[in-house]
Amino acid sequence: MRENTPRSSALPVAPARGRLRPLGLDEVRITGGFWARRRRINATATLGHCRDWMERVGWIGNFRAAVEGRIQRDRRGREFADSDVYKLLEAMAWEAGPGAPAPWDTEIAALTEAIAPAQEPDGYLNTAFGRPGQLPRYSDLAWGHELYCYGHLIQAGVAQARTRGEGELTKIARRAADHVCATFGRGGIEGVCGHPEIETALVELARATGEQRYLDQATLFVDRRGHGTLPDMEFGRAYYQDDLPVRDAEVLRGHAVRALYLAAGAVDVAVETGDDALLAAVVRQWEATVARRTHLTGGMGSHHRDESFGDDFVLPPDRAYSETCAGVASVMLAWRLLLATGEPRFADLAERTLFNVVATSPSEDGRAFFYSNTLHRRRRGTVPPADTDSPRAESSLRAPWFAVSCCPTNVARTLALLPAYLATADDHGIQLHQYADTEISTSLAGGHAVELRVGTDYPSGGSVTVRIDRTPDHPWTLTLRVPAWAEGAAARLVDADGTHRAVAPGTATVTRVFRPGDRIRLDLPVAPRWLEPDPRVDAVRGTVAVQRGPVVYCAESVDLPDGHEVDAVRVDPSTEPQDGPDDTVVVPGELAALGEPRDAAWPYRPLSPAPAPTAERTGIVLVPYHSWANRGPSTMRVWLPRTL
């Protein structure tokens, strides 16, 4: 991998090497469209919502209780509650962004002031362990989450350093990281955390500070895992990826968020240390995971029991776990792999996951969330009460807060840093990976400034126009991702001179001497299309789904006539789906008269020739999956049985 020092500092991921150079929050600005709306709600509703809830449920108060010596009595929340305060701080820092003082600075300062006194002189910081009446420090590495919490603290500290300059939060994070190196370095505790996360954080801190020891410690943690230092237990050591060394595994397995955070950290270590074998191992695992263990939405995780990947092709829509945090983590991993390799397939999965998992979790008002993102809801749920937190993962509709509330703050930090996931540069030019109304301003090799403006109503429309506002007067290359979902459809690229050509999934490039005012247009065919599953995905045999551009669609009962539920829907995929109004899609189908559930004594019967269908044909309205459950209790399904 080549050296590739980023120009921007306002970056969540700033590798020293890689095929592509990331562009930071000072280089890419989202100005309108789908993600601008989501980011505005995040900034104006979600961040404050998370802060208010964490005050209310006492997770911020835990730090005060620790300082005031009453933590044993007063601690609230699970053992990892500290981490959500840190994720919120990270989100606020990215939202504040680089440059001039921002409204969020006051919030950050107030939270930092609450946390700081709880840090002990040697850098240890955790409200659940180590004080009188609590379990000793590091007495439960498997479940204690102490290193996991540091990971999120460090990511928050890095976000502050990268946006506002090193501040108090960064200093707290560095002291914690130094403590971790002293305690878990060579000669120290020979252990790893039950929940990976610190690995990627330490590498980023090394990148931000230039301190080699943080990278060394991250490398040690990655290498140490998989050797059985964590205890065996009901779900097996695969749950926390301690069954096999990272470089020996063939597929992601166990708890999905743990697996994905670890893989992200392993990529970071591989990139910084030039360890191509380690990078190749993660790429291999990613390939197998995407080919066999990923839902159509990009969601990962099949098991509710242990929040884990299932066996290959175990992807039941009605029991999909597809945790929001696994979606966030999958985007983190994909972004790192994209920077390292330049391969558009990683941006393809990131796009799918952003539109269908990350965008699905929050409600329209940004004040309620899905923890688990099912692909099939069989009975109308009840709206969780607005004033109490929900049992983990189990809200039937989006809930305001959870007993384990990792997802809201994870969505918040992802939306806050989203502009940094859209575009990159290299010596030859600029690469656009995700499409939104954006302004991009960076410099190419030799310091030549480039400014672009991207205009699109993607994903509603498929036309993406890039206007060159500033350019050197020598040739360079503009690269646009042609999404994999456009396979077989007629995508085309219109050059500045009006000539056009067909382009296939992968990347389309224009190399030329650009002039200010030049326009390049990519026309992507977002017409809705039928998809079918691999026959090995048993749970959806005999069904089809609809995707429109990157957006997965679903049937929702509120759009069906006469109080029908979605399980009555049968669709006829011999006719193409059609666009309806307001981003809906209409497909030909029928509403089967299935009768009451109790019309048979037993749901299995001797095989008989299929009866002639009696149901009347009708148009079935589908809506974007990310928009479901915003209109009250409903039933929903993504995979639709075919008419006989």
Add this chain to the structure above:
Amino acid sequence: MRENTPRSSALPVAPARGRLRPLGLDEVRITGGFWARRRRINATATLGHCRDWMERVGWIGNFRAAVEGRIQRDRRGREFADSDVYKLLEAMAWEAGPGAPAPWDTEIAALTEAIAPAQEPDGYLNTAFGRPGQLPRYSDLAWGHELYCYGHLIQAGVAQARTRGEGELTKIARRAADHVCATFGRGGIEGVCGHPEIETALVELARATGEQRYLDQATLFVDRRGHGTLPDMEFGRAYYQDDLPVRDAEVLRGHAVRALYLAAGAVDVAVETGDDALLAAVVRQWEATVARRTHLTGGMGSHHRDESFGDDFVLPPDRAYSETCAGVASVMLAWRLLLATGEPRFADLAERTLFNVVATSPSEDGRAFFYSNTLHRRRRGTVPPADTDSPRAESSLRAPWFAVSCCPTNVARTLALLPAYLATADDHGIQLHQYADTEISTSLAGGHAVELRVGTDYPSGGSVTVRIDRTPDHPWTLTLRVPAWAEGAAARLVDADGTHRAVAPGTATVTRVFRPGDRIRLDLPVAPRWLEPDPRVDAVRGTVAVQRGPVVYCAESVDLPDGHEVDAVRVDPSTEPQDGPDDTVVVPGELAALGEPRDAAWPYRPLSPAPAPTAERTGIVLVPYHSWANRGPSTMRVWLPRTL
């Protein structure tokens, strides 16, 4: 319901009322065939295996440790470990049977001697609570299982009373029951146990002793549940059926074993108190559960996470939980409903569950068990080590013992008492519900002795001959169940005079003056047949299964050529399945060339016309589901995709 006092005392369930009168272990003897083999292995291998394991893992030792004041330090196993010692005792008592001293008496005496001193003067008995250094008695009704353990103790005590006469074990059980009445009766603790079980046990103790207070206490427990006395938690109060009163519920829900034990207890209470509304409520719940929440095997429970029923029609074969104990509990419930109502549908489900869940759990040698009975195994598992217990439920092949080892002892007690589940009597005659080689000896109204001998090789063959060996010289009625699985097939009854007639599922009766030597024959068509699922069982759309008589079949990789795994199997149900040698079945099909799992980057693709199948046609060998996983690691599936 009519009064119906049983003649035998050797009965697991002896209702004072009901449509049918159970026949006891002194009235029905299994002499050969499928169940005789299973019962022999149970008696000669499983009972000793369970005793040895409970010595080894310290669960029997817990009682000694309690007496010797070292329980806080030395206690082993989960909070409910005592209950498995009691279930083993119950199994031994049924195995010892009525009449003369039996080899198991010594074992029972030795275990009773270990337990007795641990009972406290007021009758309290539990090794997990109440002693110095332990949590106080009844401080955790939700999870402590104290009343659940009494339930199994009482069932063991009743088994002793019913087979050997009241002994020390019975006395311990009565003291415990008296303590429960004193502690949880009116004016006492207003609570219920997180795990139902004591309800059915107390009713049986009332029946065995004639003591009304045990019935009153059981009634109180049934009525008290569903009013939210247990705490809300992650899975909701439905997990322990505390969400709704028993008489208000529409379907079984929550933890499957809990739900089924509670339903059994509610039937017992309804029968003893003449509460027809309560009985009707349970029948209604059973109907809805069988129609929508039951696997083809009779297995119940879809969720691994909370061992619970899922939503209607959530019956994924590859994530079927179908706990062995839920199968045992379902048979217990069905038997109680059959006695109360006389309706053969309850015997139908019991038969299905016995052959396909209860018979599936133990290995051929009776020394390893399935806890969960999946209907689809996707990768070859590893053989669990013979010398360590397995994490709960998670053995990939049968395991010798589990950290939570409720299933082995539950199978053991069920096989031991199985003869008592086969036949009943009423004023008009004898009813045969389950077919096996048996000798039946009882008396009809007026004390007239009847002796029958049933000869059959069921379920391999479908011919059941009943020879009358002793009979009064006035007319009476012999009733034979015609299983629901024979729907649409040509079943017939051959009378003693050689005349025959077609019979349909339900019951077939012969009323006549029998003579010794008369033979009645029921010919059931056990030829293998294709079954298809209700379209609402999404997880098995597009597949078929094979059943032969009551036995569900499966494809197992060890029977496929060239190292194929079962996921390559496609079957053509346009041709009937054929009998193969040794109880196998052969179906036409093909082995799809699916390629390597990684041949596609992504398991979803634009819909395209189905490619012409290229695989060669071949015969696919199927084996009885209960026999799978006895030939080393394999993959297996019950529901088989159809050829295109």
